[in-house]
Amino acid sequence: MTAPVRVLVCDDQALIRTGFATIIDAQPDLEVVGECGDGRAAVELAREVDPDIVVMDVRMPVLDGIEATRLLAGAGVARPVKVLVVTTFNLDEYVYEALRAGASGFLLKDAPPAQLLQGIRTVASGAALLAPEVTRQLVGRYASRIRPTEQTPDDQALTPRELEVLRLIADGLSNSEIAATLVISQETVKTYVSRILTKLDLRDRVQAVVYAYRRGLVT
Template identity: 85%
Template sequence: MTAPVRVLVCDDQPLIRTGFATIIDAQPDLEVVGECGDGQAAVDLARRLRPDMVVMDVRMPVLDGIAATRLLAGAGVADPVKVLVVTTFNLDEYVYEALRAGASGFLLKDAPPAQLLQGIRTVAGGAALLAPEVTRRLVGRYAARIRPAADPADVPLTARELQVLRLIAEGMSNQEIATALVLSQETVKTYVSRILTKLDLRDRVQAVVYAYRNDLVL
């Protein structure tokens, strides 16, 4: 049997933290290995427990969630941990800062439990999670700060890879891309992997940013 995804929950509100932990631990494929109430504790626990991912709040004492995410998943971290930021605040600045710090996903706390669980599984599986409407608003405003623009002629993608990248930027899942292009999901996964490798990107969120920043979205 596949080992469950090991999750660390970090939120300064005990009721919310306990609620998240209860929902997550009730799943056969997920396991809560620790809980904490501030960003520094999250960093310390993550380094000691080595969870597969961290569910991270933003506004917390001692060290906020953005700074903690940067220490756990930011550029230059030798052994990064996947982070899913879950916050009450639907502010573009928080989304942008979380992604720049290294988070692989962003959800609001009022999301239904099923969406939280799917988000955890998505991020733990190596994909990125960001609602398409949030992506469009965010990238349109902040992409210039995230990655320097490249000459479109220098983008090292084949025509099909570019097509897949554009669909990723529209918020499509692998299944949706496979349906749209009449391909298998495995073929789409291969294209996504090639795109990330060729463009030196960490995940789908960075791919979306790259596509918008370089005016590749039709």
């Protein structure tokens, strides 16, 4: 039997934290290995219990979810932990920063339990959780705060078609939408996405979106 996915829940609101933990722990393939109420505690507890994924709030005392995510999943971390940010999108102004810090995706706090559970499983499997419609809202809201940098040799390593696919990813299109736009198969799109991530040394589509905006490949 496959071992359950080990989950650490971090939220400063006890009711929400307990609710998440109860829902998650009731699943045979998921196991809550710790709970905490601030980012600093999440970083310290993660070192002790070695979770597969951290369900992370953004606004918390002591250390916020952005800095905690950077310490757990950011560049240069020896043993990065996958982080799923769960937030109130209309209120939190720093969701983009959390994704740039290394989060593998995010959900809204008012998402139904089934969506939370599926989100945990998705991120734990190594995939990114950033729905196309959320991507559009996210980059639309924060694009003005992203400072483009000059293109690098990595950018130039992409073929014209790969650059085209990268721009469509950054526009929030799903694989099926990209396939329809370019009149190619979804399998071909998956191949392009895989090549892009490999060439640019990116972990997932979330990082690809951030990368494209940082490099000024889309506006």
